[in-house]
Amino acid sequence: xxxxQESGPGLVKPSETLSLTCTVSxxxxxxxxxxxxxxxxxxxxxxxxxxxxxxxxxxxxxSLKSRVTISVETxxxxxxxxxRSVTAADTALYYCARVNCSGGxxxxxxxxxxxxxxxxx
Amino acid sequence: xxxxxxxxxxxxxxxxxxxxxxxxxxQTISNFLNWYQQKPGRAPKVLIxxxxxxxxxxxxxxxxxxxxxxxxxxxxxxxxxxxxTYYCQQSYSTLSITFGQGTRLEIK
Numbered sequence: 001x002x003x004x005q006e007s008g009p010g011l012v013k014p015s016e017t018l019s020l021t022c023t024v025s026x027x028x029x030x031x032x033x034x035x036x037x038x039x040x041x042x043x044x045x046x047x048x049x050x051x052x053x054x055x056x057x058x059x060x061x062x063s064l065k066s067r068v069t070i071s072v073e074t075x076x077x078x079x080x081x082x083x084r085s086v087t088a089a090d091t092a093l094y095y096c097a098r099v100n101c102s103g104g105x106x107x108x109x110x111x112x113x114x115x116x117x118x119x120x121x
Numbered sequence: 122x123x124x125x126x127x128x129x130x131x132x133x134x135x136x137x138x139x140x141x142x143x144x145x146x147x148q149t150i151s152n153f154l155n156w157y158q159q160k161p162g163r164a165p166k167v168l169i170x171x172x173x174x175x176x177x178x179x180x181x182x183x184x185x186x187x188x189x190x191x192x193x194x195x196x197x198x199x200x201x202x203x204x205x206t207y208y209c210q211q212s213y214s215t216l217s218i219t220f221g222q223g224t225r226l227e228i229k
Contacts, residue, residue: 046165102171105170106218109167112164
């Protein structure tokens with residue numbers, strides 16, 4: 001069974017960098033699939049942040065692209081998110097997910113439980 | 122960016138009702154449309170992918186249809202566990218993904 005677990009600080013100061021890691025178990029990242037980050041502000045909807053393939057190819061939400069870096073570390077079976085220059089608007093529940101691209105469409109089929117990151121001084 | 126608009130934003134229904142949620146794309150997305158269910162405090166769960174394919178393990182009372190710009194999610198007979206928020210999601214431009222704003226399904 002594929003499982004994902006987010007980890008990282010729950011509180012980040014404004015203007016600093018948010019850093020999260022997703023550890024995958026039950027499946028080797030090197031075997032395929034894309035791996036992505038999605039966030040959800042409290043009480044609001046879902047926003048795609050970006051995705052990475054095990055080879056390192058990345059795709060980012062254009063609205064966040066200038067501040068986001070997603071990387072992968074296959075030896076640890078992990079992938080990571082860095083979001084720079086955060087503001088209160090970046091306060092959200094951050095999910096990592098496996099992205100299944102089947103028949104042309106891509107969708108997260110396995111999700112972590114999510115980790116709440118609050119941006120506040 | 123491709124914008125996804127769901128309607129209604131919220132809906133009240135009773136157990137046993139047939140419910141339909143619609144999702145409209147700002148441009149054609151072929152059948153690259155997926156549906157999710159999210160319950161409070163839980164991660165979303167994929168129900169339908171490719172507009173009409175049922176994800177493994179999802180009850181057959183859920184169905185999806187549509188192509189191009191207009192899509193629907195139908196629940197044929199609401200069960201108590203179906204009260205949740207539903208999202209559509211497009212991936213027409215590979216991995217340039219956007220979600221609808223969500224439809225909250227409540228008990229009448």
